Amino acid sequence: MDERYPPIEPYDHGMLDVGDGNRVYWEVCGNPAGRPALVVHGGPGSGCGPWARRYFDPDRYRVILFDQRNCGRSTPHAGDPTTDLRHNTTAHLIADMERLRAHLGVDRWLLYGGSWGSTLLLAYAQRHPERVSAIVIAAVTTTRRSEIDWLYRGVGRYFPREWERFLAGGGVGPDDDVVGAYARLVEDPDPAVRERAVRDWCAWEDAVVSAEGVGNPYGDRPSADRTAMVRICARYFSQGAWLAEGELIRQAGRLAGIPGMLIHGRIDLGGPLATAWALHRAWPGSQLQVVEGAGHFGTTATRRHLLAALDRCAAD
Numbered sequence: 001m002d003e004r005y006p007p008i009e010p011y012d013h014g015m016l017d018v019g020d021g022n023r024v025y026w027e028v029c030g031n032p033a034g035r036p037a038l039v040v041h042g043g044p045g046s047g048c049g050p051w052a053r054r055y056f057d058p059d060r061y062r063v064i065l066f067d068q069r070n071c072g073r074s075t076p077h078a079g080d081p082t083t084d085l086r087h088n089t090t091a092h093l094i095a096d097m098e099r100l101r102a103h104l105g106v107d108r109w110l111l112y113g114g115s116w117g118s119t120l121l122l123a124y125a126q127r128h129p130e131r132v133s134a135i136v137i138a139a140v141t142t143t144r145r146s147e148i149d150w151l152y153r154g155v156g157r158y159f160p161r162e163w164e165r166f167l168a169g170g171g172v173g174p175d176d177d178v179v180g181a182y183a184r185l186v187e188d189p190d191p192a193v194r195e196r197a198v199r200d201w202c203a204w205e206d207a208v209v210s211a212e213g214v215g216n217p218y219g220d221r222p223s224a225d226r227t228a229m230v231r232i233c234a235r236y237f238s239q240g241a242w243l244a245e246g247e248l249i250r251q252a253g254r255l256a257g258i259p260g261m262l263i264h265g266r267i268d269l270g271g272p273l274a275t276a277w278a279l280h281r282a283w284p285g286s287q288l289q290v291v292e293g294a295g296h297f298g299t300t301a302t303r304r305h306l307l308a309a310l311d312r313c314a315a316d
Contacts, residue, residue, distance in 0.1 A: 003300075003307060004054035010065075016103055018069070018096045020087035025073035026066040026100055029053055034062040035133070035314055036106045038097070040113030040121040041065075042139075044241075045232030047072025047225065055112070055306055060314040064109070066100055068093055068120075071228045078231045079224030081187075081194060085235055090242045094124045101131060108132060110313055114139040115271065115296065119241060119248065122279075126254045134259040134313045138306050139268060139296055140276035142248040143241040151270050152179050152237070155208055158269060162207035169200030183234035186227075198230045208270045212295040249275075252282035259316075260286035261309040263302060265294030 010027035018024050030053075037056060041048040048065040056063045069088045070078040077083060097120075101109065110133050111121040118137040125132045141147060153174075156163030167174060170181035185197035202219040209217065221229065236242075260283055264276035273290065280288040289309075291302045298306075 003304060005056065005058060006054070007050065008053050008058050015075070016066075016096075016100055018092075018099055020092075021076065022069050022087060023075050024066055024069060024096050024100065026064065026104075028062060028064050028104065030056060030058040030061045030063040032062060034058075034060050036062045036064065036104075036109040037310075038101075038109045038111050038121075039063065039065045040097075040111060040117040040124075041068065041072075042113065042115035042117045043071065043229050043233060044068060044116045044120070044236045045071040045078060045229040046116075047074075047228075052112075055303075055310055057311060057314050061310075064100070064104060064106070066096075069096065071225070071232060077224060078228035079226075081191070081227075085231065088232065088235070089239075090120065090123055090236070093120055094127055097124050098128060098131075110134045110136065110310075112136045112310065115141055116143065116236075119143040119243075122248045122252075122255075123241075123243065125258065126248065126251050129254055129258060132255075132258050134261075134316070135255070136261045136263075136306065136309045136313065138263045138298060138302060139271055140262050140264050140279055141271045142246075142275055142279065143237070143243060144249075144275075145240045145245050147271065147275060148179060148237045148240065150272065151208065152204070155269050159207045159210075162204060166200060166204040166207075169197065169203075177238075179234060180238045182230070183238040186231045186234055194227070198227050201230045201234065202226055209296055211267075211269070212297050214297045217297070249278050249282050252279055252286075253284065255286070256284040259313070261313075262286060262288045263291060263298075263305045263309065264288065265291050265296065265298060265302060267293065268296045270296045 013027035015023040067074040205218040
């Protein structure tokens, strides 16, 4: 049974000029007088989807969604190999969020996101804690280099055949920088090389979540969206998202006083529970809900906990 709220459509949307030739798509739905909430999508480079709207009570929330630079409906799109990604970094995305907040006249907003979205919203909240009323995260990541190494190397012990194929696609050995290799391949001037790298990257990502029964959530995307996601992912992860190792956990004290609800699957192979636990321990007053039997994409129980957390926030 789907317990989420019924589908809704935006009552406002637009393209925000954020400089460097970039325009960021945004939309707003729900109650114009409701509690402001920002959905921070994952990837990086996945784009926001209408499914996220349904976690929010449309009578009590003013829900804001946006596509991060160069993906989704934002322009220029990274699916075009000529799109220059030099002005797409974590710092740029944080600045875009602040520009969007001011553009929409929001004083403080609740932040919701998962996976890469949790990294970005944590980085934003630690930079602008006075602008954040609450945080709800499903599938906690902080994009430490150790987490990247696990996702693209360590978890290979569970999928040895698929990992060997991933390494072969990158043309590297088990001790080499596979993420850096793919970051170079997806920028190769030969379209066949780029397309093969995108396909091989997505095959690995799909293998990691294959036990969750979610099909091929990466490889089955439209070609341009798939290319954009891989280009942006490989770029960010090869640079450790331009964050000092462990800084989002070390600086979690900056979030003191901000209600935080962390929801994480016990058997999330791509993003092990240890990261959520470390953040919870470092964030005064945060709450951690471990969902038994759930992976990275969650289960019905995960969705139930997420809905309950957002409903509680709406009532505060």
